[in-house]
Amino acid sequence: MLFWIMVAALIFVLFQVKSLRQQWVTGPAFKLFKKVLPPLSQTEREAMEAGSVWVEGDLFSGKPDWERLYSMSLPQLTDEEQSFLDNEVNELMGMIDDFDVIHKDKDFSEDAWRYMREKGFFAMIIPKEYGGKAFSALANSTIVSKIASRSVSAGVTVMVPNSLGPGELLSHYGTQQQKDYWLPRLADGTDIPCFALTGPEAGSDAGGIPDTGVVTMGEYDGKETLGIRLNWDKRYITLAPVATVLGLAFKLYDPDKLLGEKESIGITCALIPTSHPGVEVGNRHLPLEQAFMNGTTRGKDVFIPIDWIIGGPDYAGKGWRMLMECLSAGRGISLPALSTGNAQLSAQTTAIYASIRQQFGCSLYEFEGVQEGLAQLSANAYQAEAVRHLTAGAIDLGQKPAVVTAIAKFHMTEVARQSINIAMDIHGGKGIQMGPNNYLASLYMAMPVSITVEGANILTRNLMIFGQGATRCHPYVFDEMVAAAEPDFKTGLAQFEPLLYKHIKFALGNAFAAFGHGLTGARFASAPKDDANKRHTQQIQRMSKALAICSDIAMLMLGGELKRREMLSARLGDVLSELYLSSAVLKHFYSRGANPKEQPIVDYLIQQSLCNCEIALKGYCRHISNPVVGALIQRLIFPWGSAYNPPKDKLKTQLALNLCQDKSLRDAITPMCYVGKNEDDAVAVLNQAMDAIDALAPLAAKVKAAQQAKTLPRKGSIFQLREKALAEQVITQAEAEQIAAADELRKQVVNVDEFDFDLGLAQGKGDDVKVSDAA
Numbered sequence: 200m201l202f203w204i205m206v207a208a209l210i211f212v213l214f215q216v217k218s219l220r221q222q223w224v225t226g227p228a229f230k231l232f233k234k235v236l237p238p239l240s241q242t243e244r245e246a247m248e249a250g251s252v253w254v255e256g257d258l259f260s261g262k263p264d265w266e267r268l269y270s271m272s273l274p275q276l277t278d279e280e281q282s283f284l285d286n287e288v289n290e291l292m293g294m295i296d297d298f299d300v301i302h303k304d305k306d307f308s309e310d311a312w313r314y315m316r317e318k319g320f321f322a323m324i325i326p327k328e329y330g331g332k333a334f335s336a337l338a339n340s341t342i343v344s345k346i347a348s349r350s351v352s353a354g355v356t357v358m359v360p361n362s363l364g365p366g367e368l369l370s371h372y373g374t375q376q377q378k379d380y381w382l383p384r385l386a387d388g389t390d391i392p393c394f395a396l397t398g399p400e401a402g403s404d405a406g407g408i409p410d411t412g413v414v415t416m417g418e419y420d421g422k423e424t425l426g427i428r429l430n431w432d433k434r435y436i437t438l439a440p441v442a443t444v445l446g447l448a449f450k451l452y453d454p455d456k457l458l459g460e461k462e463s464i465g466i467t468c469a470l471i472p473t474s475h476p477g478v479e480v481g482n483r484h485l486p487l488e489q490a491f492m493n494g495t496t497r498g499k500d501v502f503i504p505i506d507w508i509i510g511g512p513d514y515a516g517k518g519w520r521m522l523m524e525c526l527s528a529g530r531g532i533s534l535p536a537l538s539t540g541n542a543q544l545s546a547q548t549t550a551i552y553a554s555i556r557q558q559f560g561c562s563l564y565e566f567e568g569v570q571e572g573l574a575q576l577s578a579n580a581y582q583a584e585a586v587r588h589l590t591a592g593a594i595d596l597g598q599k600p601a602v603v604t605a606i607a608k609f610h611m612t613e614v615a616r617q618s619i620n621i622a623m624d625i626h627g628g629k630g631i632q633m634g635p636n637n638y639l640a641s642l643y644m645a646m647p648v649s650i651t652v653e654g655a656n657i658l659t660r661n662l663m664i665f666g667q668g669a670t671r672c673h674p675y676v677f678d679e680m681v682a683a684a685e686p687d688f689k690t691g692l693a694q695f696e697p698l699l700y701k702h703i704k705f706a707l708g709n710a711f712a713a714f715g716h717g718l719t720g721a722r723f724a725s726a727p728k729d730d731a732n733k734r735h736t737q738q739i740q741r742m743s744k745a746l747a748i749c750s751d752i753a754m755l756m757l758g759g760e761l762k763r764r765e766m767l768s769a770r771l772g773d774v775l776s777e778l779y780l781s782s783a784v785l786k787h788f789y790s791r792g793a794n795p796k797e798q799p800i801v802d803y804l805i806q807q808s809l810c811n812c813e814i815a816l817k818g819y820c821r822h823i824s825n826p827v828v829g830a831l832i833q834r835l836i837f838p839w840g841s842a843y844n845p846p847k848d849k850l851k852t853q854l855a856l857n858l859c860q861d862k863s864l865r866d867a868i869t870p871m872c873y874v875g876k877n878e879d880d881a882v883a884v885l886n887q888a889m890d891a892i893d894a895l896a897p898l899a900a901k902v903k904a905a906q907q908a909k910t911l912p913r914k915g916s917i918f919q920l921r922e923k924a925l926a927e928q929v930i931t932q933a934e935a936e937q938i939a940a941a942d943e944l945r946k947q948v949v950n951v952d953e954f955d956f957d958l959g960l961a962q963g964k965g966d967d968v969k970v971s972d973a974a
């Protein structure tokens with residue numbers, strides 16, 4: 200007893216006497232931190248400070264804040280934005296025949312280009328005072344989603360000027376003079392912008408661009424001018440072949456110190472008219488047969504005046520921060536939007552096709568194997584909409600949440616990839632045979648574009664989500680890094696000490712809570728509502744605590760090395776992602792009025808997410824450097840072994856049947872799927888065929904009754920028995936004609952495009968052979 204009292208007294212004295220404490224406890228801990236934590240460079244610090252931390256901070260810290268999430272009022276489309284979506288977007292879609300654009304013209308018609316320029320499709324983010332539309336991030340995202348469901352090429356073409364590029368950079372950082380000159384020209388389509396960062400030697404590692412600018416005197420407009428002599432070689436640049444103004448990123452050097460004391464100034468962005476002497480644009484790439492403009496730009500010893508730097512000379516060297524700030528927000532808008540269009544088109548068209556197409560005497564959707572895919576399509580469509588809305592909403596609310604935008608970019612493009620693959624499988628040959636009636640092929644072909652751009656997916660998952668999450672979202676690590684980077688040991692230690700206590704308290708709290716939730720199945724975790732989602736929110740809380748403690752342990756054990764252990768850190772990133780995706784789904788569900796018809800989709804998605812969390816965390820425990828520590832952590836967070844199972848087969852069937860049989864639900868969860876108006880639009884025909892077949896329900900009942908009464912043969916569909924049913928007066932002449940008309944539409948859906956042997960002519964569908972000029 201005396202021994203323990205003495206130990207306690209010793210600890211007390213140690214902590215009370217500053218010099219002792221610092222010498223024996225916090226000093227060594229600080230030294231250890233300095234050793235294990237990655238060094239914080241100025242560029243990294245700037246990048247970290249560029250974004251903001253939002254709900255992901257709560258999820259990462261083991262404290263999901265449901266009150267904050269549910270009470271957040273997300274922006275909706277304004278009347279002007281809704282009108283643009285209903286009118287201009289639909290009008291543009293009607294002008295674009297994606298098959299012709301891709302396979303025949305490799306470009307949009309002049310009319311479509313003019314329409315996009317004149318109606319402000321390229322001016323959505325430009326402020327109104329400069330003639331732009333000043334649409335919200337949500338509107339931008341909704342418009343791109345809808346367009347992409349019809350034509351990826353058009354989606355990308357509209358997306359690019361409204362995301363990272365001259366328009367956005369000028370709006371945020373441009374000098375007044377630059378804004379006054381360029382923004383009205385971009386808004387009314389006089390100028391078409393592109394932005395060139397990537398080159399042959401620098402793709403993902405954009406900070407390593409070899410393109411240079413040297414500050415020097417040169418001649419411009421007949422006068423000796425302070426300026427920059429540029430050399431660049433860029434590729435993959437969207438809109439470059441048709442651009443009239445080039446946003447260029449390069450590394451700026453000032454060997455003669457004309458701007459100041461620094462010789463190596465850093466990444467800088469400038470705006471250059473493509474008509475400027477020496478600027479090369481025009482060559483095209485062919486990105487997976489898509490027709491959007493994409494190509495190269497080069498320049499050798501091109502002299503530009505210094506005030507062409509975006510933001511003027513004051514912004515020399517600030518390019519990286521500018522790009523990070525804009526990209527961290529933009530990433531949450533464009534690609535998730537493109538992906539939502541894809542996921543919703545896949546869900547809607549596949550559900551209808553699987554209802555219309557019959558094999559073995561059944562509609563495809565009646566087969567369990569097909570139902571499994573349909574369930575996932577339904578869930579993906581819902582999740583994409585939820586994540587798109589929440590993430591774009593956050594940006595509209597003034598956030599710059601770098602972590603959730605990376606989550607949205609990575610997961611939504613992967614969701615789209617999964618959806619289009621399932622859609623292709625269920626469509627069978629219908630998805631493979633190219634032609635104007637194939638509404639899937641172009642999305643399928645273009646899928647890798649979304650995966651690769653704005654942060655290629657492997658890098659985004661493995662390096663960015665957790666890498667940024669750990670330092671940005673953790674309540675103490677960033678400040679600890681700042682303290683560790685402090686050159687004076689004593690000052691650093693003084694900053695570090697209070698952080699260390701809080702950090703220890705935080706980690707112990709999370710460890711106890713994770714274990715407690717594990718023992719009790721999170722039954723005592725707080726939940727915002729006592730409804731069907733109560734257990735979901737409790738389990739999310741449990742996984743959030745588990746993530747918090749696992750992250751701390753990984754950072755403590757591996758420090759800076761964790762950056763290189765991508766497979767390990769990506770698993771923690773996966774958990775953070777699943778928690779965000781689940782939160783988005785719940786928010787979406789309640790924002791839409793908690794429709795009970797959507798509850799099975801929510802159940803499916805959350806069960807799947809929790810299961811993914813468990814897989815990721817168990818993988819983490821298995822692969823953390825020390826197997827004993829790994830086994831102990833696994834016991835701590837999963838004391839009873841496996842905690843979660845994937846959705847049950849019964850639930851999958853329910854989702855599939857709901858998607859196929861409940862038109863109102865299908866339409867409600869696929870609002871971004873563009874459905875044209877005329878008979879040349881394959882998605883419109885698909886919907887018309889479904890409506891016509893649904894309308895046959897009373898006649899099908901009559902035919903079935905006649906079959907049971909043996910007036911009609913036992914076997915055969917309503918289409919096959921139409922004539923006999925008429926002859927037996929089971930149906931009237933008008934009803935027989937209604938069945939024939941529906942059958943015509945059904946055949947159009949089942950048929951695929953046929954071409955002449957030399958592919959010189961494309962033929963229309965079914966019996967009604969229509970020669971088009973598609974090839």
Ligand SMILES: Cc1cc2nc3c(=O)[nH]c(=O)nc-3n(C[C@H](O)[C@H](O)[C@H](O)COP(=O)(O)OP(=O)(O)OC[C@H]3O[C@@H](n4cnc5c(N)ncnc54)[C@H](O)[C@@H]3O)c2cc1C
Binds near residue numbers: 436438493648659662
């Ligand atoms: C159609 C299209 C349009 C584009 N438009 C533009 C544009 O308008 N302007 C512009 O500047 N650029 C544009 N890009 C470039 C795009 O941003 C790059 O393609 C992208 O950054 C990836 O670079 P990369 O293709 O050279 O691949 P690489 O950098 O060579 O990467 C190859 C693979 O390695 C992975 N990888 C790389 N580093 C890591 C790491 N540290 N950890 C894990 N994985 C890693 C990547 O994820 C990727 O899977 C476009 C590209 C395409 C294809």
